[in-house]
Amino acid sequence: MAERPEINGILETSVYVDDMDIAHDFYGGILGLKRMVAGDRLFAYDAGPEQTLLVFFRGHTGADVPTPGGVVPGHDTSGSGHFAFKIKPETLDPWRAYLRENQIDIISEVDWPAGGTSLYFKDPDGNILELAAAPLWPNYLS
Structure with a gap:
């Protein structure tokens, strides 16, 4: 049996929104995150060193997306999501x-x-956001 390779962290987390312009006003304006990508169905924000927040246009991401490098599988959610900023x-x-x-x-x-x-x-x-100050989890001490 092969040895399990190491996971090195979470690179991206995502949230789904109904209005991309309002979302940008909030994430880019109020929270001050730098937008790295702006598309019709996705905004990507710098959320810290080697961390990216993906803001998807709810209802517009369910289909697979062919790219020159391969196919990105479709995904979507309903209801509110949650993530935390350190x-x-x-x-x-x-x-x-x-x-x-x-x-x-x-x-x-x-x-x-x-x-x-x-x-x-x-x-x-209506997504639930969290500002989390350490220590919280055994692996988040500072």
């Missing part, structure tokens, strides 16, 4: 103030047993 613990209060100033309600705040804190809020499409 933040430094000392930025919790500035993030609370910034979200409040931008009329973004913090819908929940969780103090984790390991000592970290998460702030939860929604994007314009």
Whole structure:
């Protein structure tokens, strides 16, 4: 039996939205992420070193997409999604103030047993976003 190769992390995570322009105003404007790709069905944002947030146009990604390098299988979701951004613990209060100033309600705040804190809020499409300050998971300590 072959030895299992190592996984080196998550390169991309995705969220599905109903209005790409409103999504860009939120992710590019409010959250300040740099858009690296802008297409009809996909925006890709720099979410940190070697990390990419994919924002897909809900209902427009179910079909396979042929590319010069191969076929990207179709995918789509319904309902709200969830993902978390890593933040430094000392930025919790500035993030609370910034979200409040931008009329973004913090819908929940969780103090984790390991000592970290998460702030939860929604994007314009109702997806649940999290700002997570370490320590949270055993592999996320700083």
